[in-house]
Amino acid sequence: MNYTLHQLQIFLKITETNSITKAAEELHLTQPAVSIQLKNFQDQFEIPLTEVVGRQLYVTDFGKEISIIAQRIINEVQEIQNKTLAFKGELTGRLTLSVVSTGKYIIPYFLSDFLKSNPGVELSLDVTNKVKVLKSLEKNEVDFSLVSILPENFSIYNEELMDNKLFLIANKDFKITKKLYNPEFLNELNIIYRENGSGTRWKIERFFETHNLKINKKLELTSNEAVKQAVLAGLGVSIMPLIGLKNELLNNDLQIIPLKGLPLKTNWNLIWHKQKSLSPVAKAYLDFIKEKKIQIIENKFKWYEKY
Structure with missing residues (x-):
């Protein structure tokens, strides 16, 4: 047996993700590099650690047992490092x-x-x-x-x-014709939402309820980044947290639509x-x-x- 800590770390990530591609992404390595290290590690055992069925990689029962031991080894190595730093008076x-x-x-x-x-x-x-x-x-x-x-x-x-501040956001092509719009103005627009369960979604829906708004034109997306890209593309407008819009606002790719009652604050x-x-x-x-x-x-x- 002549495996390395690097191989153990890669194998653990593969068992966690069940994917060489995802393991490579999370370890910031290339896919070929991960595949080579997996092969070099596998070659030291007579029993397969992984198998491919269709296009899906699976960890064998033996591979799962090895991964448990590998995790213990990594933990012990980390403990050695922590003890060394602790004796030097450093927080670990x-x-x-x-x-x-x-x-x-x-x-x-x-x-x-x-x-x-x-x-x-x-x-x-x-x-x-x-x-x-x-x-x-x-x-x-x-x-x-x-x-x-x-x-x-x-x-x-x-x-x-x-503070977390939420504003009504549109792309640069949106024509603002008033200094301050009333909330009813939202009924005229395509509104882009976060998914149910999102804190942003919850806050926005409370705003709509307060103003008795029933939005009919809406698009639901699962991340703020996806919402931002949809607004940039002109698919609609959205009430979004300001914190993730710095570059787009500074570059004038997005703009804030003045709306009575905004910004919402948490x-x-x-x-x-x-x-x-x-x-x-x-x-x-x-x-x-x-x-x-x-x-x-x-x-x-x-x-x-x-x-």
Whole structure:
């Protein structure tokens, strides 16, 4: 046996994704490089680790057993690294976060300096929809979650980060003829929605209910990025979080339509379960956020405060 840690890591990613292509994407490697490493690893065993049925790759029962052992080996190697750093007086361990999709535009700025100052900390960051974010919180799979609307049926603590502002957005070809439109104006437009369960969708629907609006012309998409591209293409307009529109607004590819009652406002909150026992890494990160969040907002989000 002459396998490497690199091969173990690649094999673990393949067992996780059941796909060489997806494993390559997540590891930032080429597909041929992953295929070669899988073959070199497989050649050291007489029993197949994987098999291809049709065009789908499957991990064999033997492969699953090997993956469990491989994960233990990787964990032990990481523990060696953590112990080394700990003896040097450095913070070590893993920080895990789940973030709603729009949060990807702000969370990197609230992580960057912390990770630079603590090279022994590993980050696990899952960007997904609100339902999955709350499920990971409920199942105690993460240290913190980032949401724009606080959940009602969870016993949580929260640390407010910054405002989340939603505006009515159109592409550059839309002709604005009034200084301020009434909400009824939305009935004349094609409205592009986020999917059910999205915090943005929930906030927008409350706005519609308040103004007794029944939108008939609508298109539903599953991510803010997809909504933005649809607006850019002229498929309609949307009420969107400002945070993900910086470049498009600065380049005049998108524009804000003045609408009475907007912007809608929520707050980005870092939340964690009240029964959660925070690890030393999680406690250090929370202290960092409390101390540095105002400075981060001032340094990284000056453009945002202009709207």
